[in-house]
Amino acid sequence: MRFVDEFRDPELGKVLAGEILSLVEPGRHYKVMEVCGGHTHSIYKYGIDDLLPENVELVHGPGCPVCVIPMGRVDDGIAIAKQPGVIFTCFGDMMRIPGSHGSLLDAKAEGADVRMVYSPLDALRIAKRNPERDVVFFAIGFETTAPSTALTLKRARAEGVPNFFCMCNHVTIVPPLRALLDSPDLRLDGFIGPGHVSTVVGARPFEFIPADYGRPVVISGFEPLDVLQSIQMILAQLAAGRCEVENQYKRVVPYEGNLRALEIMAEVFELRPHFEWRGLGFISQSALALSEAYADLDAERRYEVPGVRVADPKACQCGEVLKGVIKPWECKVFGTACTPERPIGTCMVSPEGACAAYYNYGRYAREREVV
Amino acid sequence: MTRWDTAIRAHSAEPSACGGDESCITCGDVAVEMTVLRVDSERRLALCEAGGEKETVETELVGPVHPGDGLLVHAGTALQRVGPIARRDAESLIGTAGLDAPRR
Numbered sequence: 155m156r157f158v159d160e161f162r163d164p165e166l167g168k169v170l171a172g173e174i175l176s177l178v179e180p181g182r183h184y185k186v187m188e189v190c191g192g193h194t195h196s197i198y199k200y201g202i203d204d205l206l207p208e209n210v211e212l213v214h215g216p217g218c219p220v221c222v223i224p225m226g227r228v229d230d231g232i233a234i235a236k237q238p239g240v241i242f243t244c245f246g247d248m249m250r251i252p253g254s255h256g257s258l259l260d261a262k263a264e265g266a267d268v269r270m271v272y273s274p275l276d277a278l279r280i281a282k283r284n285p286e287r288d289v290v291f292f293a294i295g296f297e298t299t300a301p302s303t304a305l306t307l308k309r310a311r312a313e314g315v316p317n318f319f320c321m322c323n324h325v326t327i328v329p330p331l332r333a334l335l336d337s338p339d340l341r342l343d344g345f346i347g348p349g350h351v352s353t354v355v356g357a358r359p360f361e362f363i364p365a366d367y368g369r370p371v372v373i374s375g376f377e378p379l380d381v382l383q384s385i386q387m388i389l390a391q392l393a394a395g396r397c398e399v400e401n402q403y404k405r406v407v408p409y410e411g412n413l414r415a416l417e418i419m420a421e422v423f424e425l426r427p428h429f430e431w432r433g434l435g436f437i438s439q440s441a442l443a444l445s446e447a448y449a450d451l452d453a454e455r456r457y458e459v460p461g462v463r464v465a466d467p468k469a470c471q472c473g474e475v476l477k478g479v480i481k482p483w484e485c486k487v488f489g490t491a492c493t494p495e496r497p498i499g500t501c502m503v504s505p506e507g508a509c510a511a512y513y514n515y516g517r518y519a520r521e522r523e524v525v
Numbered sequence: 526m527t528r529w530d531t532a533i534r535a536h537s538a539e540p541s542a543c544g545g546d547e548s549c550i551t552c553g554d555v556a557v558e559m560t561v562l563r564v565d566s567e568r569r570l571a572l573c574e575a576g577g578e579k580e581t582v583e584t585e586l587v588g589p590v591h592p593g594d595g596l597l598v599h600a601g602t603a604l605q606r607v608g609p610i611a612r613r614d615a616e617s618l619i620g621t622a623g624l625d626a627p628r629r
Contacts, residue, residue: 274601353605
Protein backbone atom coordinates (compact mmCIF):
# COMPACT_ATOMS: atom_id res chain seq x y z
CA MET A 155 0.00 0.00 0.00
CA ARG A 156 1.12 3.54 -0.63
CA PHE A 157 2.28 5.60 2.36
CA VAL A 158 2.30 2.57 4.67
CA ASP A 159 5.70 0.91 4.42
CA GLU A 160 7.38 4.02 5.83
CA PHE A 161 5.47 3.46 9.03
CA ARG A 162 6.54 -0.17 9.44
CA ASP A 163 10.31 0.28 9.47
CA PRO A 164 11.61 -1.59 12.54
CA GLU A 165 14.88 0.39 12.61
CA LEU A 166 12.97 3.67 12.89
CA GLY A 167 10.90 1.98 15.59
CA LYS A 168 14.05 1.39 17.65
CA VAL A 169 15.01 5.05 17.30
CA LEU A 170 11.57 6.12 18.51
CA ALA A 171 11.78 3.62 21.38
CA GLY A 172 15.05 5.30 22.39
CA GLU A 173 13.36 8.70 22.38
CA ILE A 174 10.58 7.31 24.56
CA LEU A 175 13.12 5.93 27.01
CA SER A 176 14.77 9.34 27.28
CA LEU A 177 11.41 10.98 28.13
CA VAL A 178 10.33 8.78 31.05
CA GLU A 179 11.06 9.78 34.60
CA PRO A 180 12.58 6.91 36.60
CA GLY A 181 10.29 5.84 39.43
CA ARG A 182 7.17 7.22 37.80
CA HIS A 183 4.58 4.78 36.41
CA TYR A 184 2.80 5.88 33.24
CA LYS A 185 -0.58 4.50 32.20
CA VAL A 186 -1.57 5.34 28.64
CA MET A 187 -4.89 4.14 27.23
CA GLU A 188 -5.26 3.26 23.57
CA VAL A 189 -8.94 3.99 23.04
CA CYS A 190 -9.35 2.07 19.83
CA GLY A 191 -9.29 -1.67 19.24
CA GLY A 192 -7.34 -1.08 16.02
CA HIS A 193 -4.48 0.28 18.11
CA THR A 194 -4.68 -2.70 20.48
CA HIS A 195 -4.38 -4.96 17.45
CA SER A 196 -1.28 -3.08 16.17
CA ILE A 197 0.33 -3.05 19.62
CA TYR A 198 0.12 -6.82 20.00
CA LYS A 199 0.78 -7.59 16.36
CA TYR A 200 4.01 -5.58 16.21
CA GLY A 201 5.08 -6.14 19.81
CA ILE A 202 5.09 -2.42 20.56
CA ASP A 203 4.67 -3.20 24.26
CA ASP A 204 8.06 -4.96 24.13
CA LEU A 205 9.75 -1.76 22.95
CA LEU A 206 8.51 0.37 25.85
CA PRO A 207 10.22 0.94 29.19
CA GLU A 208 8.78 -1.17 32.01
CA ASN A 209 7.18 1.83 33.66
CA VAL A 210 5.09 2.71 30.59
CA GLU A 211 1.92 0.62 30.69
CA LEU A 212 -0.57 0.47 27.84
CA VAL A 213 -4.19 0.10 28.95
CA HIS A 214 -6.71 -1.18 26.43
CA GLY A 215 -9.82 0.93 25.98
CA PRO A 216 -13.42 0.37 24.95
CA GLY A 217 -13.08 1.21 21.25
CA CYS A 218 -14.13 -2.08 19.69
CA PRO A 219 -17.82 -1.91 18.74
CA VAL A 220 -18.57 -5.62 18.80
CA CYS A 221 -16.87 -5.88 22.20
CA VAL A 222 -19.19 -3.35 23.82
CA ILE A 223 -22.46 -4.79 22.48
CA PRO A 224 -24.44 -6.16 25.43
CA MET A 225 -26.08 -9.58 25.23
CA GLY A 226 -29.57 -8.13 25.25
CA ARG A 227 -28.99 -6.36 21.93
CA VAL A 228 -27.73 -9.60 20.38
CA ASP A 229 -30.91 -11.31 21.58
CA ASP A 230 -32.98 -8.52 20.01
CA GLY A 231 -31.16 -9.01 16.71
CA ILE A 232 -31.72 -12.76 16.81
CA ALA A 233 -35.43 -12.20 17.51
CA ILE A 234 -35.68 -10.13 14.31
CA ALA A 235 -33.56 -12.62 12.34
CA LYS A 236 -36.01 -15.39 13.25
CA GLN A 237 -39.04 -13.54 11.91
CA PRO A 238 -40.54 -15.29 8.87
CA GLY A 239 -39.30 -13.91 5.58
CA VAL A 240 -36.55 -11.75 7.04
CA ILE A 241 -33.04 -11.64 5.60
CA PHE A 242 -30.82 -10.44 8.44
CA THR A 243 -27.49 -8.88 7.50
CA CYS A 244 -24.52 -7.93 9.65
CA PHE A 245 -20.73 -7.67 9.68
CA GLY A 246 -18.80 -10.91 10.08
CA ASP A 247 -17.60 -10.64 13.66
CA MET A 248 -21.05 -9.72 14.89
CA MET A 249 -22.33 -13.12 13.83
CA ARG A 250 -20.17 -14.79 16.48
CA ILE A 251 -21.02 -12.56 19.45
CA PRO A 252 -22.81 -14.70 22.03
CA GLY A 253 -26.34 -13.76 23.07
CA SER A 254 -28.05 -15.41 26.02
CA HIS A 255 -29.11 -18.40 23.88
CA GLY A 256 -26.44 -18.51 21.21
CA SER A 257 -25.16 -16.23 18.48
CA LEU A 258 -26.51 -15.07 15.12
CA LEU A 259 -24.39 -17.84 13.61
CA ASP A 260 -26.27 -20.35 15.76
CA ALA A 261 -29.56 -18.79 14.61
CA LYS A 262 -28.38 -19.24 11.03
CA ALA A 263 -27.60 -22.90 11.72
CA GLU A 264 -31.14 -23.26 13.04
CA GLY A 265 -32.58 -21.94 9.79
CA ALA A 266 -32.67 -18.15 10.06
CA ASP A 267 -31.47 -16.36 6.93
CA VAL A 268 -28.46 -14.49 8.38
CA ARG A 269 -25.96 -13.15 5.88
CA MET A 270 -22.58 -11.50 6.34
CA VAL A 271 -22.00 -8.22 4.53
CA TYR A 272 -18.95 -5.98 4.22
CA SER A 273 -20.88 -2.73 4.05
CA PRO A 274 -24.42 -1.41 4.51
CA LEU A 275 -24.45 -0.87 0.76
CA ASP A 276 -24.14 -4.67 0.32
CA ALA A 277 -27.23 -5.09 2.50
CA LEU A 278 -29.13 -2.59 0.37
CA ARG A 279 -28.11 -4.53 -2.74
CA ILE A 280 -29.56 -7.71 -1.18
CA ALA A 281 -32.80 -5.81 -0.50
CA LYS A 282 -33.05 -4.76 -4.15
CA ARG A 283 -32.53 -8.34 -5.31
CA ASN A 284 -35.16 -9.68 -2.89
CA PRO A 285 -38.07 -7.23 -3.14
CA GLU A 286 -40.53 -9.72 -1.66
CA ARG A 287 -38.58 -10.03 1.62
CA ASP A 288 -37.63 -7.63 4.41
CA VAL A 289 -33.88 -7.08 4.64
CA VAL A 290 -32.63 -5.88 8.01
CA PHE A 291 -29.14 -4.46 8.50
CA PHE A 292 -27.72 -4.78 12.03
CA ALA A 293 -25.72 -1.55 12.25
CA ILE A 294 -22.83 -1.36 14.69
CA GLY A 295 -19.78 0.83 15.01
CA PHE A 296 -18.56 4.18 16.23
CA GLU A 297 -18.66 7.42 14.26
CA THR A 298 -16.40 5.85 11.63
CA THR A 299 -19.16 3.49 10.53
CA ALA A 300 -22.26 5.56 11.27
CA PRO A 301 -21.92 7.79 8.15
CA SER A 302 -21.92 4.68 5.97
CA THR A 303 -25.20 3.50 7.52
CA ALA A 304 -26.67 7.01 7.24
CA LEU A 305 -25.76 7.29 3.54
CA THR A 306 -27.24 3.87 2.83
CA LEU A 307 -30.52 4.78 4.53
CA LYS A 308 -30.65 7.99 2.49
CA ARG A 309 -29.94 5.99 -0.65
CA ALA A 310 -32.65 3.43 0.21
CA ARG A 311 -35.13 6.27 0.46
CA ALA A 312 -33.91 8.09 -2.66
CA GLU A 313 -33.98 4.91 -4.74
CA GLY A 314 -37.37 3.83 -3.35
CA VAL A 315 -36.35 0.54 -1.74
CA PRO A 316 -39.32 -0.23 0.55
CA ASN A 317 -37.99 -3.47 2.09
CA PHE A 318 -34.74 -2.20 3.65
CA PHE A 319 -34.63 -1.68 7.43
CA CYS A 320 -31.96 -0.94 10.00
CA MET A 321 -31.49 -2.07 13.59
CA CYS A 322 -29.27 0.71 14.83
CA ASN A 323 -26.59 0.03 17.45
CA HIS A 324 -24.19 2.81 16.56
CA VAL A 325 -22.34 4.25 19.53
CA THR A 326 -20.39 7.44 20.13
CA ILE A 327 -16.88 7.63 21.54
CA VAL A 328 -16.92 10.64 23.86
CA PRO A 329 -19.45 9.48 26.53
CA PRO A 330 -17.61 6.23 27.40
CA LEU A 331 -14.31 8.14 27.62
CA ARG A 332 -15.92 10.55 30.05
CA ALA A 333 -17.31 7.59 32.01
CA LEU A 334 -13.83 6.05 32.18
CA LEU A 335 -12.28 9.33 33.30
CA ASP A 336 -14.92 9.61 36.02
CA SER A 337 -14.30 6.04 37.17
CA PRO A 338 -12.38 5.72 40.43
CA ASP A 339 -11.02 2.32 39.24
CA LEU A 340 -8.60 3.79 36.80
CA ARG A 341 -5.88 6.44 36.84
CA LEU A 342 -4.69 7.30 33.38
CA ASP A 343 -1.90 9.64 32.31
CA GLY A 344 -2.87 10.10 28.67
CA PHE A 345 -4.81 8.81 25.69
CA ILE A 346 -3.88 7.50 22.26
CA GLY A 347 -6.89 8.95 20.42
CA PRO A 348 -8.93 7.01 17.86
CA GLY A 349 -7.60 7.78 14.38
CA HIS A 350 -10.42 6.81 12.09
CA VAL A 351 -13.27 8.00 14.31
CA SER A 352 -11.44 11.32 14.12
CA THR A 353 -11.57 11.39 10.30
CA VAL A 354 -15.29 11.93 10.86
CA VAL A 355 -15.59 13.84 14.14
CA GLY A 356 -12.21 15.60 14.01
CA ALA A 357 -9.97 16.27 16.99
CA ARG A 358 -12.11 18.95 18.63
CA PRO A 359 -14.47 16.58 20.54
CA PHE A 360 -11.48 15.35 22.56
CA GLU A 361 -10.56 18.80 23.87
CA PHE A 362 -12.58 18.11 27.04
CA ILE A 363 -9.95 15.58 28.14
CA PRO A 364 -7.12 18.10 28.64
CA ALA A 365 -9.56 20.90 29.56
CA ASP A 366 -11.64 19.05 32.18
CA TYR A 367 -9.38 16.19 33.25
CA GLY A 368 -5.87 17.51 32.63
CA ARG A 369 -4.77 14.58 30.44
CA PRO A 370 -3.03 14.76 27.04
CA VAL A 371 -4.56 13.17 23.94
CA VAL A 372 -2.73 12.32 20.72
CA ILE A 373 -4.88 11.27 17.76
CA SER A 374 -2.95 8.38 16.24
CA GLY A 375 -2.62 6.37 13.05
CA PHE A 376 -2.52 2.58 13.12
CA GLU A 377 0.88 1.63 11.77
CA PRO A 378 3.48 0.66 14.38
CA LEU A 379 5.50 3.87 13.97
CA ASP A 380 2.28 5.89 14.26
CA VAL A 381 1.50 4.28 17.61
CA LEU A 382 5.07 4.59 18.88
CA GLN A 383 5.25 8.22 17.83
CA SER A 384 1.94 8.95 19.56
CA ILE A 385 3.27 7.45 22.79
CA GLN A 386 6.40 9.57 22.38
CA MET A 387 4.23 12.69 21.86
CA ILE A 388 2.15 11.94 24.98
CA LEU A 389 5.28 11.42 27.08
CA ALA A 390 6.81 14.61 25.64
CA GLN A 391 3.70 16.53 26.73
CA LEU A 392 3.91 15.04 30.22
CA ALA A 393 7.63 15.76 30.47
CA ALA A 394 7.11 19.38 29.44
CA GLY A 395 4.07 19.83 31.70
CA ARG A 396 1.87 20.41 28.65
CA CYS A 397 -1.61 19.01 28.24
CA GLU A 398 -3.44 19.32 24.91
CA VAL A 399 -4.95 17.49 21.95
CA GLU A 400 -2.32 16.79 19.30
CA ASN A 401 -2.85 15.18 15.92
CA GLN A 402 -0.21 12.62 14.93
CA TYR A 403 -2.46 11.34 12.11
CA LYS A 404 -2.60 14.58 10.13
CA ARG A 405 -2.21 12.70 6.87
CA VAL A 406 -5.90 11.73 7.07
CA VAL A 407 -7.44 13.50 10.08
CA PRO A 408 -8.45 17.15 9.61
CA TYR A 409 -8.88 18.91 12.96
CA GLU A 410 -12.52 19.70 12.10
CA GLY A 411 -13.37 16.20 10.82
CA ASN A 412 -15.68 15.58 7.88
CA LEU A 413 -18.43 18.20 8.11
CA ARG A 414 -20.56 16.59 5.40
CA ALA A 415 -20.54 13.29 7.31
CA LEU A 416 -21.57 15.04 10.52
CA GLU A 417 -24.38 16.84 8.68
CA ILE A 418 -25.78 13.58 7.23
CA MET A 419 -25.51 11.81 10.59
CA ALA A 420 -27.47 14.65 12.23
CA GLU A 421 -30.21 14.23 9.64
CA VAL A 422 -30.55 10.44 9.86
CA PHE A 423 -29.81 9.76 13.54
CA GLU A 424 -30.73 11.11 16.93
CA LEU A 425 -29.12 10.44 20.29
CA ARG A 426 -30.66 7.72 22.46
CA PRO A 427 -31.26 8.94 26.01
CA HIS A 428 -29.39 5.88 27.35
CA PHE A 429 -27.60 2.85 25.93
CA GLU A 430 -26.10 -0.15 27.65
CA TRP A 431 -22.41 -0.86 27.12
CA ARG A 432 -20.94 -4.18 28.05
CA GLY A 433 -18.90 -3.71 31.19
CA LEU A 434 -19.63 0.00 31.46
CA GLY A 435 -23.38 -0.20 32.12
CA PHE A 436 -25.86 2.40 30.89
CA ILE A 437 -24.29 5.60 29.59
CA SER A 438 -26.40 8.66 28.79
CA GLN A 439 -26.53 9.88 25.20
CA SER A 440 -23.89 7.40 24.10
CA ALA A 441 -25.66 5.79 21.13
CA LEU A 442 -27.67 6.63 18.04
CA ALA A 443 -31.18 5.69 16.95
CA LEU A 444 -32.89 6.51 13.66
CA SER A 445 -34.43 9.97 13.70
CA GLU A 446 -38.18 10.52 13.33
CA ALA A 447 -37.59 11.36 9.68
CA TYR A 448 -36.31 7.80 9.14
CA ALA A 449 -38.59 6.02 11.63
CA ASP A 450 -40.24 3.98 8.86
CA LEU A 451 -36.86 2.31 8.16
CA ASP A 452 -36.30 1.41 11.83
CA ALA A 453 -36.37 -2.37 12.31
CA GLU A 454 -37.01 -1.95 16.04
CA ARG A 455 -40.27 -0.18 15.26
CA ARG A 456 -41.27 -2.66 12.56
CA TYR A 457 -40.62 -5.77 14.68
CA GLU A 458 -41.25 -6.44 18.31
CA VAL A 459 -38.01 -7.21 20.13
CA PRO A 460 -37.56 -8.55 23.68
CA GLY A 461 -35.58 -5.47 24.78
CA VAL A 462 -34.49 -7.33 27.90
CA ARG A 463 -31.26 -6.51 29.73
CA VAL A 464 -29.21 -9.68 30.10
CA ALA A 465 -26.39 -9.98 32.61
CA ASP A 466 -23.01 -11.06 31.23
CA PRO A 467 -21.85 -14.62 32.01
CA LYS A 468 -20.41 -14.76 35.52
CA ALA A 469 -17.10 -16.25 34.41
CA CYS A 470 -16.52 -13.51 31.83
CA GLN A 471 -14.57 -10.41 32.84
CA CYS A 472 -14.92 -8.48 29.58
CA GLY A 473 -16.18 -5.50 31.55
CA GLU A 474 -12.96 -5.20 33.53
CA VAL A 475 -10.89 -5.75 30.37
CA LEU A 476 -12.86 -3.06 28.51
CA LYS A 477 -12.30 -0.61 31.35
CA GLY A 478 -8.61 -1.47 31.40
CA VAL A 479 -8.85 -2.59 35.03
CA ILE A 480 -7.42 -6.03 34.29
CA LYS A 481 -5.25 -7.37 31.47
CA PRO A 482 -6.72 -10.05 29.18
CA TRP A 483 -4.57 -12.81 30.70
CA GLU A 484 -5.83 -11.95 34.18
CA CYS A 485 -9.38 -13.06 33.27
CA LYS A 486 -10.19 -16.45 34.82
CA VAL A 487 -11.36 -18.03 31.54
CA PHE A 488 -8.83 -16.44 29.16
CA GLY A 489 -7.33 -19.00 26.81
CA THR A 490 -8.99 -21.93 28.55
CA ALA A 491 -12.79 -21.84 28.42
CA CYS A 492 -12.70 -18.66 26.30
CA THR A 493 -10.80 -18.75 22.99
CA PRO A 494 -11.38 -17.12 19.58
CA GLU A 495 -12.81 -20.44 18.38
CA ARG A 496 -15.22 -20.70 21.33
CA PRO A 497 -15.61 -17.21 22.80
CA ILE A 498 -17.51 -16.60 26.00
CA GLY A 499 -16.94 -12.87 25.99
CA THR A 500 -17.05 -10.28 23.22
CA CYS A 501 -13.41 -9.25 23.62
CA MET A 502 -12.34 -12.67 22.37
CA VAL A 503 -14.39 -12.41 19.14
CA SER A 504 -13.13 -9.47 17.13
CA PRO A 505 -9.42 -9.35 16.18
CA GLU A 506 -9.53 -5.82 17.63
CA GLY A 507 -10.83 -7.13 20.95
CA ALA A 508 -8.09 -6.96 23.57
CA CYS A 509 -8.40 -10.65 24.45
CA ALA A 510 -8.33 -11.92 20.86
CA ALA A 511 -5.46 -9.59 19.95
CA TYR A 512 -3.50 -10.76 22.95
CA TYR A 513 -4.41 -14.41 22.36
CA ASN A 514 -3.31 -14.21 18.72
CA TYR A 515 -0.03 -12.35 19.25
CA GLY A 516 0.91 -11.33 22.75
CA ARG A 517 0.66 -14.62 24.60
CA TYR A 518 3.65 -16.07 22.78
CA ALA A 519 5.93 -13.33 24.08
CA ARG A 520 4.48 -13.68 27.58
CA GLU A 521 4.91 -17.44 27.54
CA ARG A 522 8.58 -16.90 26.76
CA GLU A 523 8.86 -14.46 29.65
CA VAL A 524 7.25 -16.90 32.08
CA VAL A 525 9.61 -19.68 31.00
CA MET B 526 12.87 -12.50 15.76
CA THR B 527 10.63 -9.79 17.19
CA ARG B 528 6.86 -9.68 16.71
CA TRP B 529 7.44 -6.64 14.48
CA ASP B 530 9.63 -8.69 12.11
CA THR B 531 7.20 -11.58 12.27
CA ALA B 532 4.25 -9.33 11.44
CA ILE B 533 6.00 -7.92 8.39
CA ARG B 534 7.15 -11.33 7.15
CA ALA B 535 3.92 -13.20 7.76
CA HIS B 536 1.31 -10.72 6.64
CA SER B 537 -0.75 -13.23 4.76
CA ALA B 538 -0.60 -16.09 7.24
CA GLU B 539 -1.78 -14.70 10.51
CA PRO B 540 -4.79 -15.55 12.62
CA SER B 541 -7.78 -13.32 12.11
CA ALA B 542 -11.46 -13.87 12.70
CA CYS B 543 -12.38 -11.87 9.64
CA GLY B 544 -9.81 -13.21 7.21
CA GLY B 545 -6.70 -11.59 5.82
CA ASP B 546 -4.15 -9.27 7.23
CA GLU B 547 -6.02 -6.01 7.31
CA SER B 548 -8.12 -5.35 10.37
CA CYS B 549 -11.79 -6.20 10.37
CA ILE B 550 -14.21 -3.59 9.08
CA THR B 551 -16.50 -4.46 11.96
CA CYS B 552 -14.24 -2.61 14.33
CA GLY B 553 -15.48 0.93 13.89
CA ASP B 554 -12.11 2.58 13.71
CA VAL B 555 -10.33 0.89 10.83
CA ALA B 556 -10.23 2.08 7.23
CA VAL B 557 -8.39 1.05 4.07
CA GLU B 558 -6.74 3.17 1.43
CA MET B 559 -8.23 2.44 -2.03
CA THR B 560 -7.68 3.78 -5.55
CA VAL B 561 -10.56 4.92 -7.76
CA LEU B 562 -10.90 2.91 -10.99
CA ARG B 563 -14.26 4.07 -12.38
CA VAL B 564 -16.77 6.74 -11.39
CA ASP B 565 -20.58 6.87 -11.52
CA SER B 566 -20.86 10.57 -10.74
CA GLU B 567 -24.67 10.63 -11.05
CA ARG B 568 -25.07 8.06 -8.24
CA ARG B 569 -21.98 9.30 -6.38
CA LEU B 570 -20.43 5.84 -6.45
CA ALA B 571 -16.95 4.75 -7.49
CA LEU B 572 -15.44 1.36 -8.24
CA CYS B 573 -12.28 1.25 -6.12
CA GLU B 574 -9.41 -1.20 -5.74
CA ALA B 575 -6.96 -2.14 -3.01
CA GLY B 576 -4.65 -5.14 -3.04
CA GLY B 577 -6.48 -6.69 -6.00
CA GLU B 578 -9.89 -6.46 -4.27
CA LYS B 579 -12.55 -4.29 -5.91
CA GLU B 580 -15.41 -2.61 -4.11
CA THR B 581 -18.18 -0.14 -4.92
CA VAL B 582 -17.69 2.89 -2.70
CA GLU B 583 -19.96 5.78 -1.68
CA THR B 584 -18.20 9.08 -2.48
CA GLU B 585 -20.79 11.52 -1.15
CA LEU B 586 -18.60 12.57 1.79
CA VAL B 587 -15.50 13.49 -0.22
CA GLY B 588 -16.99 15.32 -3.22
CA PRO B 589 -16.24 14.61 -6.90
CA VAL B 590 -13.59 11.94 -7.49
CA HIS B 591 -11.62 10.84 -10.56
CA PRO B 592 -9.87 7.62 -11.63
CA GLY B 593 -6.53 7.39 -9.86
CA ASP B 594 -7.63 9.32 -6.76
CA GLY B 595 -6.74 7.81 -3.39
CA LEU B 596 -9.56 7.41 -0.85
CA LEU B 597 -9.68 6.25 2.74
CA VAL B 598 -12.58 3.79 2.78
CA HIS B 599 -14.45 2.26 5.68
CA ALA B 600 -17.50 -0.02 5.34
CA GLY B 601 -17.99 0.93 1.70
CA THR B 602 -17.82 4.69 2.27
CA ALA B 603 -14.97 7.07 1.48
CA LEU B 604 -14.27 9.13 4.60
CA GLN B 605 -11.33 11.21 3.40
CA ARG B 606 -9.01 11.64 0.45
CA VAL B 607 -5.40 10.46 0.59
CA GLY B 608 -2.72 11.42 -1.88
CA PRO B 609 0.53 13.28 -2.44
CA ILE B 610 -0.21 15.63 0.45
CA ALA B 611 -0.54 12.63 2.72
CA ARG B 612 2.90 11.42 1.62
CA ARG B 613 4.44 14.80 2.42
CA ASP B 614 2.73 14.77 5.81
CA ALA B 615 4.00 11.28 6.50
CA GLU B 616 7.56 12.36 5.86
CA SER B 617 7.28 15.53 7.88
CA LEU B 618 5.65 13.67 10.77
CA ILE B 619 8.54 11.27 10.95
CA GLY B 620 10.85 14.26 10.72
CA THR B 621 9.27 15.79 13.82
CA ALA B 622 10.24 12.73 15.80
CA GLY B 623 13.86 13.46 15.06
CA LEU B 624 14.13 10.66 12.52
CA ASP B 625 15.51 10.59 9.03
CA ALA B 626 13.12 10.72 6.10
CA PRO B 627 11.67 7.33 5.18
CA ARG B 628 13.99 5.20 3.08
CA ARG B 629 12.17 4.63 -0.24
